[in-house]
Amino acid sequence: MEKLEAKLAFVRQMSDEFRTTLDASSAMYRLRMLIDDIQAIGKSFEVAPPENPYRNWRTFGVDIVSYYAVGFITCLEWHARARFADFLTFRPGGIKEDDLKKDVSAKVLGRLIAEKMSIPHFVAVTKNISTADSYLSTFVRIFEALDLKPNPNELVHVIPATAKSGAGSGIECLRYVFEYRNALVHEISSMQIGHPLFQDYLDCDDALALGRFVEAVIASIETTISASGPEDFPGKLKPDGTVTDVDSEIEKEISLLESELTQRIGGFSDALLHSRSAMEHEQEMIFRATELHKRWIDLKAPPRRALKRGRLSYLKSLLAALD
Incomplete structure (x- = not known):
C-alpha cells in the first residue's frame, strides 16, 4: 500500500504541468549539467590532482567519477519515460494491454480516475527502462506509431562509440553504458575490488566522452521528433534543447x-x-x-x-x- 501511495503521489506531481519535470527538456538539461560538472572537475584535477591510493597500479585513483554513468542512465530513463507519457497523452489509443498488466489494477485505475490523475503518466513513470534495448524499443514504438523516420536504431547505430566502450557501433556503446551502470549499482565484483590493474573505472575524459555520447543519442531522437513529428505533439524541443513556450x-x-x-x-x-x-x-x-x-x-x-x-x-x- 505504501509503495502504491508513493507512486500515486509521484504521478500526481508529474501530471501537474506547472510542477512536472517529466519532459525531454529536463532530461537534456540534467545531462548537460552533469557534463559541465565533469568538465569543471577535470580542470580542477589538472591543477591539483587527487591523491592516488593505488600508486602506479592505476592512472586515476578517484572511483566517484565512475558514478557519472549512473546519472547518464537516469537521463536516458527519464527521456524515454517522458516521451512515452507524451505519446500516450497525444495518442491514448496507443496504450496496449501489456502496458496495464504490471501496475494498473482495477483498484489503481479507479483511484486514477477518481483523483483525475493522468493514466498515461502512471503507465510511463512505472515503465521499466533498464537496458539499451528497452530504451530503444520504447522509441521504436513511438516512431512507428507516428510514422517517423529514420528508425531510432538507425539513428543511434551511426553515432560514434567512445574509445572506452570498445564498441563498434552506437547501439553497442549504448548497451555498454547501461551494462556499466547496472554492474556499478547492483554488483561488487573484480571490476570494483579486484587487482587495481584490472579494475574498470572512468577517469574524467572517459566520463566526459560517455556524457557526450548520451547527449548525441538524445539529440538524434529529439531532432527527428521536432522535425518530423506531428505539429501538436507535446513538448517538442527547439534546437537548443529547450521546450517551446x-x-x-x-x-x-x-x-x-x-x-x-x-x-x-x-x-x-x-x-x-x-x-x-x-x-x-x-x-x-x-x-x-x-x-x-x-x-x-x-x-x-x-x-x-x-x-x-x-x-x-x-x-x-x-x-x-x-x-
Whole structure:
C-alpha cells in the first residue's frame, strides 16, 4: 500500500504541468549539467590532482567519477519515460494491454480516475527502462506509431562509440553504458575490488566522452521528433534543447482564431476590443496580486494560463458553431 501511495503521489506531481519535470527538456538539461560538472572537475584535477591510493597500479585513483554513468542512465530513463507519457497523452489509443498488466489494477485505475490523475503518466513513470534495448524499443514504438523516420536504431547505430566502450557501433556503446551502470549499482565484483590493474573505472575524459555520447543519442531522437513529428505533439524541443513556450503557442492560436472570426462574424471586431481590454485587466490583476506570491513558487502561472485557455476554448466553440 505504501509503495502504491508513493507512486500515486509521484504521478500526481508529474501530471501537474506547472510542477512536472517529466519532459525531454529536463532530461537534456540534467545531462548537460552533469557534463559541465565533469568538465569543471577535470580542470580542477589538472591543477591539483587527487591523491592516488593505488600508486602506479592505476592512472586515476578517484572511483566517484565512475558514478557519472549512473546519472547518464537516469537521463536516458527519464527521456524515454517522458516521451512515452507524451505519446500516450497525444495518442491514448496507443496504450496496449501489456502496458496495464504490471501496475494498473482495477483498484489503481479507479483511484486514477477518481483523483483525475493522468493514466498515461502512471503507465510511463512505472515503465521499466533498464537496458539499451528497452530504451530503444520504447522509441521504436513511438516512431512507428507516428510514422517517423529514420528508425531510432538507425539513428543511434551511426553515432560514434567512445574509445572506452570498445564498441563498434552506437547501439553497442549504448548497451555498454547501461551494462556499466547496472554492474556499478547492483554488483561488487573484480571490476570494483579486484587487482587495481584490472579494475574498470572512468577517469574524467572517459566520463566526459560517455556524457557526450548520451547527449548525441538524445539529440538524434529529439531532432527527428521536432522535425518530423506531428505539429501538436507535446513538448517538442527547439534546437537548443529547450521546450517551446506553451503560453506563446496559446497566444498565437488565439490571435489566429480572432482574425478568422473577425472576418466571419459581424460585430466580432467590436466585441474583440472589449474582450482584449478585459483580458489585459485580468492579466494585470494577476501580476499585481501579492496573495499569489510565495518564496520560490510561482502561483501566478496557473491562473494566467487558465485565463488564456478559457479564451481559446471559447473561440474554438464559436468557430465550431459556424462550421
